[in-house]
Amino acid sequence: MAVTAPGQLNVNESPSWGSRSVDCFEKLEQIGEGTYGQVYMARELKTGEIVALKKIRMDNEREGFPITAIREIKILKKLHHENVIKLKEIVTSPGPEKDEQGKPDGNKYKGGIYMVFEYMDHDLTGLADRPGMRFSVPQIKCYMRQLLTGLHYCHVNQVLHRDIKGSNLLIDNEGNLKLADFGLARSFSNDHNANLTNRVITLWYRPPELLLGSTKYGPAVDMWSVGCIFAELLHGKPIFPGKDEPEQLNKIFELCGAPDEVNWPGVSKIPWYNNFKPTRPMKRRIREVFRHFDRHALELLEKMLTLDPSQRISAKDALDAEYFWTDPLPCDPKSLPKYESSHEFQTKKKRQQQRQHEETAKRQKLQHPQHARLPPIQQSGQAHAQMRPVPNQPIHGSQQPVAAGPSHHFGKPRGPPGPGRYPGGNPPSGYNHSSRGGQGGYGNTQYAQGRGGAPYGSGSMSGAGPRGGAGGGGGYGVGAPNYPQNGPYPGSSGTGRGSNVMGGNRNQQYGWQQ
């Protein structure tokens, strides 16, 4: 056979067709790892430019090229904005590739596909979690304004991001903030008539309408996440660190008050409202809990954390808020301090060692059978309990409080990892994810050990605490996995949860809702 793999047909700088080869880049180090594949820092040989390479995993795809990757490519090629990560090109690798252990990675498509991004030094979570880091008010305003500007641009172009969280906000050393990881994003039409999946957005940043099962929604879902990030920046720690959906809703209700037909007309018609409506009256307490925030910040936060999505502030209106136009004004990004890159080789090594240590520690804990089916966040959830005591009452009696499924569900929100990769019911694999939980806006969870627990003072657990969502695998964790199998989530057992061994994974991506 005169074999010519795609890459070999065009190893040269300007191929006659198709994409360049990944051989045009020299991989420097791995900076991310997730269910989707790996992210590398790399140098373009010709120009010396530093880029990020995100590998698209192709295995176990009965339907060929993953739809999530298609959406991400499609959307990123459409969006051109200084606050949206730039997809530079797609490159392919010719031959079979090996995984970290040097084994063939079981990829059906033996050549790899990589998305080439501009390289960014940090992500917001990583930066915030640096020991001793304190953002100034003009700095927070500067980041918030960039976040809102980028998001407004997405929304104007009818793109929902659907995974806004600190680890998906990349920051370079010029102080520029860019939205990244559009792997869950999709286009929407203004009439909100299409049914979309409510299994998106990392749990801690997921708005009440999605938690209540809404499948018709719009840009307001992203604005809730922005509100969570805003409060987190000012407060110093995540404000809704729920360990599962019921607890997540409970935490939201405790701070924002319980929804009813008065503050949220139509809420009682949302699918799971009756399953989750609080049994006792709960008042809105944002102003009380965050009384130390300045007046304008509080005012804006109130509007972002509005329960009723139709009344929630839009990105455009938020940019006009007093907060951004009163002293101290947002600073110029360029004036921000430059921080040592989070991807430094030395720190990575250190992080890896730390991670191994933590994983060993956790595996030992897992020997207890009663924990074997629980997601890791449960343990770290307690670490945050000091913030606001949460009465440990189940919201719905008959329902299992946490994801009861085998832990391989944890890694699945994005589809690609198949049953083979995360053997069902093998708890440690679930822990692998969450222990890496959080950074990595290129779309893959980065090693999160750098985050330590220190800034949050929540002890050793917070290093493992999945910012990336309860058990969801960090930068990838879309939280979806935590739906109780027998809970009030229609479709969660039959459609997307892998109950159908061959097709479960696909159904999730292509199913009745998208």
Place this chain on the structure above:
Amino acid sequence: MADFQTSTQRAKWILSPQELGCRYKAANQRAIEALEKFGASLMEVDADGSLSYPDPQINLKDHADKHSRPKSLSIEEEQFMRVFYENKLQEVCNNFHFPHKIQATALIYFKRFYLQWSVMQHNPKNVMLTCIYAACKIEENHVSAEELGKGISQDHQIILNYEMIVYQSLEFDLIVYAPYRSVEGYVNDIEELFHENAEMLQMLKATASLDVDKIMLTDAPLLFPPGQLALAALRRSNEVHGVIDFNSYLDSILSRQNSTHTISELYEGINAIESLVNRYAFPSEKDLKHINRKLKSCWGLGSNDESKKREKKSKHKSKRSSNEMQNRPLHN
């Protein structure tokens, strides 16, 4: 705002007639070179998306008198082949009741694919199916490969094998702007301007949409932006129904848009599109038979060398497991 103006379609995939001619010629030339080098020009696309040419025949040199070698297709013959399969593509989409948008996206993918390749290198039937499959995915109207394959009794694995090559050939530029929406936009605009009755406008739109179908089968989508294609369709439709004074409508568009186009440029474009539709030719049955026979021999599938075919098959079997997977019938 991300729209046609900032799109890859505008930046990369609208060519001048000269460029288009060069691209077709270059693709044809590459296939001829492969034919000369390997004795056959059809590329094998593996389950992993890798490409390969058939083995060069060992004794090619000895028998290399020009007469025994397969004759290559001319550029015009290639064009006929594409025309045939583009019609097939529309047929398949209609049978599946896919919306216009998907049909248009698939057609444009097909056209772009064959800017890079010759039909002598990739079987247009496979490419056509894969383009439909990809268009469904991109337009969020997913149909499984299996379902699509079943619907037309084709092995769906071929679709999956070809998917990556198609995306790569499209340079992953997946968003396509089709003229159907532009037609709607213009009709709404006409309604506001001329206050024509709704029934007339509905007819204008319906006929224009059929005209777009015709335009989409020509080279016009590779030469003109979707807005101009839509105007050409509307003008044809208006000639039938006589709803408005079309020339004054074109004037009004330009005057309202501060367009950089002059009215004569616009006329020129629309006339050119019109003439592409009028010149559009579908190959006769006889032509098709002839071309198909030539094509098969280019592909190395000539009826006179059964032995070669068999040899190829046995090689297939001994190949990697991925290939075995591919050949295994699918029972769930």
